[in-house]
Amino acid sequence: GESVGLHLPTLSVQEGDNSIINCAYSNSASDYFIWYKQESGKGPQFIIDIRSNMDKRQGQRVTVLLNKTVKHLSLQIAATQPGDSAVYFCAENPNNNNDMRFGAGTRLTVKP
Amino acid sequence: GAGVSQSPSNKVTEKGKDVELRCDPISGHTALYWYRQSLGQGLEFLIYFQGNSAPDKSGLPSDRFSAERTGGSVSTLTIQRTQQEDSAVYLCASTPMVGTGELFFGEGSRLTVL
Numbered sequence: 001g002e003s004v005g006l007h008l009p010t011l012s013v014q015e016g017d018n019s020i021i022n023c024a025y026s027n028s029a030s031d032y033f034i035w036y037k038q039e040s041g042k043g044p045q046f047i048i049d050i051r052s053n054m055d056k057r058q059g060q061r062v063t064v065l066l067n068k069t070v071k072h073l074s075l076q077i078a079a080t081q082p083g084d085s086a087v088y089f090c091a092e093n094p095n096n097n098n099d100m101r102f103g104a105g106t107r108l109t110v111k112p
Numbered sequence: 113g114a115g116v117s118q119s120p121s122n123k124v125t126e127k128g129k130d131v132e133l134r135c136d137p138i139s140g141h142t143a144l145y146w147y148r149q150s151l152g153q154g155l156e157f158l159i160y161f162q163g164n165s166a167p168d169k170s171g172l173p174s175d176r177f178s179a180e181r182t183g184g185s186v187s188t189l190t191i192q193r194t195q196q197e198d199s200a201v202y203l204c205a206s207t208p209m210v211g212t213g214e215l216f217f218g219e220g221s222r223l224t225v226l
Contacts, residue, residue, distance in 0.1 A: 102157075
C-alpha cells in the first residue's frame with residue numbers, strides 16, 4: 001500500500017490477476033483525488049480521478065474507490081497486464097488550490 | 113510539439129555551479145507546475161504559475177531555487193550554488209485549467225550534482 005517514507009512500497013501480481021493499490025491521504029478537507037501512473041524514465045500520466053461527492057468511479061479496467069471516513073483511496077486494476085508495471089501515485093488537491101500533493105507511490109510488478 | 117518538453121534530459125554538474133532547467137508547456141495551457149522527484153520518492157511540489165498571477169512559490173526549498181515563466185509560456189527553473197542534495201529528477205507539468213488534477217507531465221530533467 002501507499003505510505004510516505006524512504007522505501008517505495010511494492011506490489012507483485014501475476015498477469016491476469018486483479019491488482020489493488022492503496023493510498024491513505026492526509027487532509028480531510030481534500031475534495032479531489034487523482035491516480036497517476038509513472039513508467040520508468042517517463043513523467044506521470046493521469047489515470048483516473050474522483051471527487052469527494054463520489055465513492056466509486058470506473059474507467060477502462062480501472063476503478064477508484066474513495067472512503068472519506070477513513071481517508072482511504074484505492075485503485076483497482078482488472079486483469080493486470082505486463083504493461084501495467086509502473087509506479088502508481090495517488091494525489092490529493094485540498095480545496096481546489098494549486099498544490100497537488102502526491103503520495104510516495106507504489107511500484108507494481110506484473111509477472112508473466 | 114504535442115506534449116510538455118523539458119531540457120536538458122540529463123545534467124551533471126559540480127557542486128557550487130548554477131543550473132538552468134527549461135520547460136515548454138503544451139500550447140494554450142495556462143497553468144505550469146514544477147515538481148522534484150528524488151530517487152524512490154514521490155513528487156515534491158516546488159512552484160506553480162497560473163496566467164499572469166503571481167506564482168505560488170511556497171514549495172521552493174531554499175532561496176537558491178527560483179523560477180520564471182516568460183510570456184506565459186516557457187518556464188526556467190534555476191538552481192544556484194548547487195548542492196548534492198539537489199540531485200533529483202525535476203518534472204514540469206502543465207494543465208489548461210486550475211483544479212482539474214489532470215496535469216500533463218514532461219519526461220523530466222535528471223540533475224546529478226557531484
